[in-house]
Amino acid sequence: MGVQADIYPADALGCAVEEDGSLSCALSGYDFCVYLDKDKYAARMLEKLGMRLFNSARAVEDCDDKMQTFIRLADMGIPMPKTLPAPLCYDPQMPVKEDILRGVERELGYPVIIKSAYGSLGAGVFMASDGVQLKAAAERLKCSPHLFQRYVAESCGRDVRVIVVGGRVVAAMERRSRGDFRSNIELGGVGRPFTPDEGLSKLCVRAADGLGLDYCGADVLFGREGYLLCEVNSNAFFGGIERVTGINVAREYALYMYKTIYGGMPDAV
Ligand SMILES: Nc1ncnc2c1ncn2[C@@H]1O[C@H](COP(=O)(O)OP(=O)(O)O)[C@@H](O)[C@H]1O
Ligand SMILES: [Mg+2]
Secondary structure, three states: OOOOOOOOOHHHOOOEEOOOOOEEOOOOOOOOEEOOOOOHHHHHHHHHOOOOEEOOHHHHHHHHOHHHHHHHHOOOOOOOOOEEEOOOOOOOOOOOOHHHHHHHHHHHOOOEEEEEOOOOOOOOEEEEOOHHHHHHHHHHHOOOOEEEEEOOHHHOOEEEEEEEEOOEEEEEEEEEOOOOOOOOHHHOOEEEEOOOOHHHHHHHHHHHHHOOOOEEEEEEEEOOOOEEEEEEEOOOOOHHHHHHHOOOHHHHHHHHHHHHHHOOOOOOO
16 A cells, blocks of 8 residues: 555564653654554553554553453443453452352352453353352452453354454454354354344444444354343454455555545555
8 A cells, every 4th residue: 555564573662761751762753553462551652652553552451451341331332241340369368258259149140251351362261150160260360350241141152253443344254163152263163254234233333432443353242132242352363354254354454544644545556
């Protein structure tokens, strides 16, 4: 598209807070930055120095933490599975309070989902079928941010990944797993093209707007009463969904960034 791009790892940006209290950065002269990292410090510093980031530092931070995402999106008319934040524990020797576990049991029933707030690729998502499993999972996660969530049984091993670019749905795929309640491709889920109806599109666009995202991949569960937002990925990989749908997601994102920064369409398109 006629835009020269340089690629830097986040640790090569040379951002620092100096002794005189000013901010410094080795980079300058760029119109914008396609920020593919989740490093919140570098993102905040680049923005403070005037760089336009795709996505913004705040949006990446809010998506990185699944509980924070839900809190931010609450009261925006977006259905989500009932979710309880887990109180943090600062002493690894201290057992998780029985009251907390009984509360989860009472509010969410079994099976119940326990998630690390910062997990990805399905690795931090667990299911507990009874009090013994709930206690074991809560003990494992007690010193890092995590949450408890209603298990959406109708969606077992199945969800939809929807890519939103600039407030528009550009691609979607259904993911199904045979051997796991988690449908992540990395855990054996298989994707196939999916045509979102208006309700699903609206839900995903509303979530992306609510979080201030230029680009995202929303995971949506099939609830008994309708769709339920599962999580929003600010840094969603697009290689898999491009292969499944044949849609050039990267190009859609690049075009959107071009239009946002320079106004019209690039000559080279
Ligand atoms: N509350 C839930 N009920 C049923 N399945 C769930 C629930 N939460 C997550 N899953 C399944 O687990 C997968 C991974 O969960 P997700 O929250 O998207 O975490 P990750 O960031 O690891 O992808 C989802 O794609 C979905 O298939
Ligand atoms: Mg996910």
